[in-house]
Amino acid sequence: MTNQVEEFNAYRERMNDKILGDNNKIIKRIFNLDTNAFAAGALDVKTKELLGLVASTVLRCDDCVKYHLETSYKVGLSKEEVMEALSIATLVGGTIVIPHLRRAYEYWDELETIKDKA
Amino acid sequence: MTNQVEEFNAYRERMNDKILGDNNKIIKRIFNLDTNAFAAGALDVKTKELLGLVASTVLRCDDCVKYHLETSYKVGLSKEEVMEALSIATLVGGTIVIPHLRRAYEYWDELETIKDKA
Amino acid sequence: MTNQVEEFNAYRERMNDKILGDNNKIIKRIFNLDTNAFAAGALDVKTKELLGLVASTVLRCDDCVKYHLETSYKVGLSKEEVMEALSIATLVGGTIVIPHLRRAYEYWDELETIKDKA
């Protein structure tokens, strides 16, 4: 049985492969930067993931939110920390953020369910 | 048989319950404000619903548009009034608003169909 | 002595003349539509001005806000009505709307000052 998390990751991986397979230099480098920017530096990995999550949320990009929720989950951020970050995003971005908040909650639940099963 | 309106409301209610159940103060208060802001004041309820609808449309938030279409419908706004508001949103927000206009029309049709059946 | 209102209107008029003088059909028609869309129809002029104001505010376009504040003022909307519309814009659009709210307040004050002097 598949779920939202697996579906999203499978689609993401399949299309990223196609895009990167086309060898457009600009796009390849942007994908590369995306990996580098979230590595530990002056700020630690957890803080950076929360920054990516909040940026994605206020810009209302559901797929970006999903991606950062999963990485947030993997680096060990708690639900409480994630939700506090999302509350700042909702305040700064306004009530139009709420539908994305609903989908973020749903996705986080799936991330926890998957782990419980494992 | 379910339809778009019921599906949207069921999902919205289910996830709002989860979100509010988590007791994040900031989010709870934003949800509260959302109820208060559309109550009659210097402006009447119909005008306020149209303001919420147009704000949601130019910011291109489909779920917010659905919500305000239903409340607009319930407070007795006519299709002509709603469509005139949406035409201002399309002019101010540009042709990128058109796909949201299509979905708004479809949703309004469902709202009318449900009532006709009742 | 000039003020913000006069400065904005003078610049707006001067540049609009230049733009329309160039005879780009698409742009001329969009300017035309802008005049038509806010004329009385199923909705009255006051309601339409508030819709234009809220759309401009959530999209954070200061010059568009100034324009609709002045037309709102001219069609006889009260400060209280305008501020209630702006409060909906701030809730829907989030705290990033607040700096535009400050400038809107300042501009409305100038509109009132000009009239008091007249």
Added chain:
Amino acid sequence: MTNQVEEFNAYRERMNDKILGDNNKIIKRIFNLDTNAFAAGALDVKTKELLGLVASTVLRCDDCVKYHLETSYKVGLSKEEVMEALSIATLVGGTIVIPHLRRAYEYWDELETIKDKA
């Protein structure tokens, strides 16, 4: 067997008919302008399609991207040209554009598949 391209076009046509059937003047004129703006002028049709595509992509409007991908395909733009335009959109609009890039790639593939079958 239907596909994404046919589904999108059928929905788009059906809803556009409904919207235009309602005789809202502002909306009808905006739809009209949309046809005129992309006709050959100082700039040729291919360049204009790419401009429409890039504008749609940075504003992250999937349906607008689909529409301009199909017209780009029909006027004979190559995949390489389209992807180069999309790479500029991704750089200017940031990594939040990437999910839309994935869907654009998928849609372009469908456009090519349909033609291969014909």
Added chain:
Amino acid sequence: MTNQVEEFNAYRERMNDKILGDNNKIIKRIFNLDTNAFAAGALDVKTKELLGLVASTVLRCDDCVKYHLETSYKVGLSKEEVMEALSIATLVGGTIVIPHLRRAYEYWDELETIKDKA
């Protein structure tokens, strides 16, 4: 001699007083929430300031950026930490963020200059 920081704060304070003096409940509560949301909770104050800064930057709100740069400065975030946060904002939000990055750098410099003088 005044500077950017003092000018911004004086204007901000003066207009906030006017806005809050008008007793619009919705706006007063949003202002209140803004204070609460950045207080220490599951996340510490420094992390929250960075979240506010990145949200403001990707939404391209210069005044919001200025505000969070000053609070970031006051809670003891280093230039390196702030710039790393801004680099994530630039990557996620794209090159249109760069003009705001320039103004953020300039403002941070003024914040440091003021302190050096004190």
Added chain:
Amino acid sequence: MTNQVEEFNAYRERMNDKILGDNNKIIKRIFNLDTNAFAAGALDVKTKELLGLVASTVLRCDDCVKYHLETSYKVGLSKEEVMEALSIATLVGGTIVIPHLRRAYEYWDELETIKDKA
């Protein structure tokens, strides 16, 4: 006597030097990509400049518009071509683009004035 063009370029250069002097890898690479993305490839330089201009205009980034107006001017695009591109941006992005259109016209005039003097 300085003008808008010189002022913008001087500020841009001064702040870019500061930003790049700080050696944040992510930001340096994004600046680099910006140079590469507009070089001739499957699309020629003129087309790419127009794409950059339209992306900047619909995202309503005045400084980005100024930058691309100047490069458009330098690569030999005519006023008519540039204005046709801007008309597409105004249609797609809506009337909130108009204030940016005014400033773009003013800047283009300055670019032409400077050349006439040279």
